[in-house]
Amino acid sequence: MSRPDSDAPQDVTAKGVQRGRGPTMGDVAKAAGVSRPLVSIVMREAPGASIATRERVLRIANEMGYVPDERARKLRQNSSRLIGIAFELQQPFHGDVVEQIYLAAAESGYDVALSAVAPTRDEPTAVESLIRERCEALIVLGMKAQADDLQRIAERVPVVSVARRLKAPALGIVRGDDKAGLRMAVEHLASLGHQRIAHIDGADAPGSADRRASYRKTMQRLGLGDNIDVITGGLTEADGARGMSELLTRPVPPTAVIAFNDRCATGALDVAARTGLRVPANLSIMGYDDSRLARVPHVQMTTVSQDARELARAAVDLALEQIHGQAPREIIVQPRLVVRETTQRPG
């Protein structure tokens, strides 16, 4: 039974009772006829309130449209339980990883703050804004910044770098195993019966050297050393298209091609299609990353998965480790072969 409600809207006081939006915890307490801390107890589901009171407070809070103020909450509990992510808006793969980080962080009771990197918004801006929000750790995806820049930031807050090769002992590092990835690709094609397997590489891109070396080594090991064929490619569709065009001028063209990444493979795919080659009947093509590009319905590209879920989980684990004072370390995530429809036995 609530009393004849003294709920008069008296915003006469000079104090800030005049809020257009957002009732406060005190307002709910007054309306429910209890003390403010009790409302706090109910809202964060802490022990110390009876079930009846709990339900009543929750009902009233809901009626008033009360929502706890996250800033005040984070301010009070000295640990913000916040992990900051700097990511690139235009990288589909980053989107995958961010999504998984949300999940992994939530499991550990952490919240996530996003800060975008884009052509008109550089990394220092993004990182700075995350520090201002007092994130306990930063996860940076594919950061283009120099290693020493990140090192300087790491002096103030734990930093984990994902999917980017760099030497920086003060940073947590998560990356895929490039050597294993290309080994799996070659072995997959070889097991289908391919012998003339070419590689359009990533030029001087990070990881390209490892993948190139692994390609050569695996070809040798499988007794295909004489068929080693490495073409300089790059990160983009245009690079892949150029590489594919060059491969098609060979006296005896390859029956299978491993591109540096999915974008590069898409370019190669396009040139093959325009030349009248059927994929995979006449030519098998593989990508790398398992980005959305590879999963497009009418493409269905066979590729090597970097497994966003594992990368994200490893990144969050490293972040938590460093928050708890452990030294930064490196985690190498094993890639996974994803067989779709652009590879087949050679015709």
Added chain:
Amino acid sequence: MSRPDSDAPQDVTAKGVQRGRGPTMGDVAKAAGVSRPLVSIVMREAPGASIATRERVLRIANEMGYVPDERARKLRQNSSRLIGIAFELQQPFHGDVVEQIYLAAAESGYDVALSAVAPTRDEPTAVESLIRERCEALIVLGMKAQADDLQRIAERVPVVSVARRLKAPALGIVRGDDKAGLRMAVEHLASLGHQRIAHIDGADAPGSADRRASYRKTMQRLGLGDNIDVITGGLTEADGARGMSELLTRPVPPTAVIAFNDRCATGALDVAARTGLRVPANLSIMGYDDSRLARVPHVQMTTVSQDARELARAAVDLALEQIHGQAPREIIVQPRLVVRETTQRPG
């Protein structure tokens, strides 16, 4: 594997004098030998401090690595000057708009809070987290939620919906002019000399009806009424591929095709290439949206631009209007024709 950490106590001192990370305003004040409020004055560049003191405080703050706590700042000044954005991680076009919103908001002195929508993170979750951070307004991109859900949210905080057709008087709405867009597309192709111009539509997607009607009307107006050819398509590459395959079975196939969007056009492009048709020599193809897909180097698709910059600016304008108490309204942004390399005079 990961333990739900039992949170080891690492902070020994009861007072927050010794925190591993993050010196406070008081620490800076003590180090500089001034009062705390004076540091506040210096940090926000308010009048009331001599130039000499200002420089000294700034220098010391910098040496200590002091960064103002955004949460405390936003908490104190009752207006958070924060605009929340709910966007989809996997939509390239959303990325473009978000980037531009950053810029537009900054011009008005507003900060931006990002909240992602993804398969494992639904819209209510994303929106709720933004409200908890006390954003003064919300901008939702391509929200799939029902109009009445958004209406309910709009009772608590101003909401602007972007690039999504819906009837909701309580919401600010920003969208492109679909009719004008398709008119421009048809006129472009007609001016090149095309007569048999087909349209792969978006089925029951939002905006599809308007575009379809505009296509018919414009064809009529240009005296091409007899060549009207609408195929049911959809939003994805597969839909475009299916539509294109169907068009190629026509006794007299079209010389130009307008797809519902860039993804749909990409599917059509792919089928054309596999069939041996040269684009644009034998067939012109147009997309819609001017997403990154259309700008891919080896594609270079002619398309209709939704102009992320204008959409973003309009959205921020509407948000600010509603924050200042004005009634929500609708802004229709005129699209722009982007001629690239998939259209040409009919051969």
Added chain:
DNA sequence: ACGAGCTAATAGCACGTGCTAGCACAAAGG
């Protein structure tokens, strides 16, 4: 019957910052 033990609820401080009011002091005017 009476204190021990437990639950429900309250009082009060703290987090880091912004803002208003006020204090000390030097220069100018009487």
Added chain:
DNA sequence: CCTTTGTGCTAGCACGTGCTATTAGCTCGT
């Protein structure tokens, strides 16, 4: 000499919440 004005700085409260310490209300064991 005292009063007035302006400058440079400081004291103190407030924002909305979480946490610790404390008290009223109740059951229970002896």
